[in-house]
Amino acid sequence: xxxxxxxxxxxxxxxxxxxxxxxxxxxxxxxxxxxxxxxxxxxxxxxxxxxxxxxxxxxxxxxxxxxxxxxxxxxxxxxxxxxxxxxxxxxxxxxxxxxxxxxxxx
Amino acid sequence: xxxxxxxxxxxxxxxxxxxxxxxxxxxxxxxxxxxxxxxxxxxxxxxxxxxxxxxxxxxxxxxxxxxxxxxxxxxxxxxxxxxxxxxxxxxxxxxxxxxxxxxxxxxxxxxxxx
Numbered sequence: 536x537x538x539x540x541x542x543x544x545x546x547x548x549x550x551x552x553x554x555x556x557x558x559x560x561x562x563x564x565x566x567x568x569x570x571x572x573x574x575x576x577x578x579x580x581x582x583x584x585x586x587x588x589x590x591x592x593x594x595x596x597x598x599x600x601x602x603x604x605x606x607x608x609x610x611x612x613x614x615x616x617x618x619x620x621x622x623x624x625x626x627x628x629x630x631x632x633x634x635x636x637x638x639x640x641x
Numbered sequence: 642x643x644x645x646x647x648x649x650x651x652x653x654x655x656x657x658x659x660x661x662x663x664x665x666x667x668x669x670x671x672x673x674x675x676x677x678x679x680x681x682x683x684x685x686x687x688x689x690x691x692x693x694x695x696x697x698x699x700x701x702x703x704x705x706x707x708x709x710x711x712x713x714x715x716x717x718x719x720x721x722x723x724x725x726x727x728x729x730x731x732x733x734x735x736x737x738x739x740x741x742x743x744x745x746x747x748x749x750x751x752x753x754x755x
Contacts, residue, residue: 587726595709602709608672609710611725627728630671633663 538570538605542598546577549597553616554578560610563632574610576626578619587613644697648705652715655688656747657740660702661712662693669693672724676712679731683740716743 536544543557556576561569575594582590590613595602602609612626642650651658657680663669665677680687692699692711703709706720714721716739721727730736 587729588720588722591722591726592707599709610672612729627725627732630675630724633669633671633674 538601539573542573542575542601542606545597545601546575546594550577550579550581550593552577552579554619560608560629563629568605568607570605571607572610572629573606573608574612574629576612578614578616580616582613582615644701645705648698648702651688651690652718655715656717656743657685657687658715659687659689659712660692660698660715661689662691664691665689670711672710673712676714676724676727679727679736680714680740682731683737685740685744687740716740717746 539557539559543555546552546555546557554576555578556574558574558576559570560572560574563572577594581593585593591611594611594613595609598606598609610629614622659665659676659680661668661670661673661677663673665681668674668677677689690698692702699711702713706713708720708723710723712724712727714723714727721730721739727736730739
């Protein structure tokens with residue numbers, strides 16, 4: 536299973552989302568691996584009454600194995616059904632790459 | 642000083658601090674750039690640490706914070722979040738008041754001490 540599919544399955548099983556989109560944005564980041572940068576758009580009842588940081592923490596915990604493995608950046612847009620209806624499906628764009636990983640010492 | 646102590650000291654001495662890749666004027670990562678831009682738009686001074694220049698902090702802070710990625714915004718000793726959260730709060734108009742309140746709170750504290 537690809538990293539993208541693993542992320543999708545784990546989030547689906549954990550949050551039973553109404554909307555779930557996992558986008559591989561690794562190609563926006565020239566030097567990075569093919570499964571390094573992802574964006575997740577998720578709409579779930581589980582996020583009701585949770586602050587943003589708690590929603591992100593829940594998702595980070597769910598994907599802890601991937602984040603400590605191939606995934607270098609995970610952009611999260613987590614909404615409740617109400618918020619999603621208000622946003623009318625418009626999700627912020629991910630930033631362009633500035634080449635940070637080129638300068639990194641590993 | 643141990644890295645963890647250094648982190649704790651930075652967070653306690655700087656009520657508004659952004660851990661990022663590069664600097665606000667010369668960011669090395671798109672996510673850090675967006676976060677720093679939002680912070681600069683709030684019009685208050687804030688501290689930053691370039692984690693590319695501080696590999697020990699880069700290793701230790703995610704464990705301490707229980708937050709896997711950078712940037713990280715800390716306000717008043719508490720982790721607010723990463724790029725997505727900073728931007729969402731900024732767009733909802735929640736970031737600026739928080740930053741302004743924090744800046745005002747510590748300005749007052751300083752004035753009382755001196």
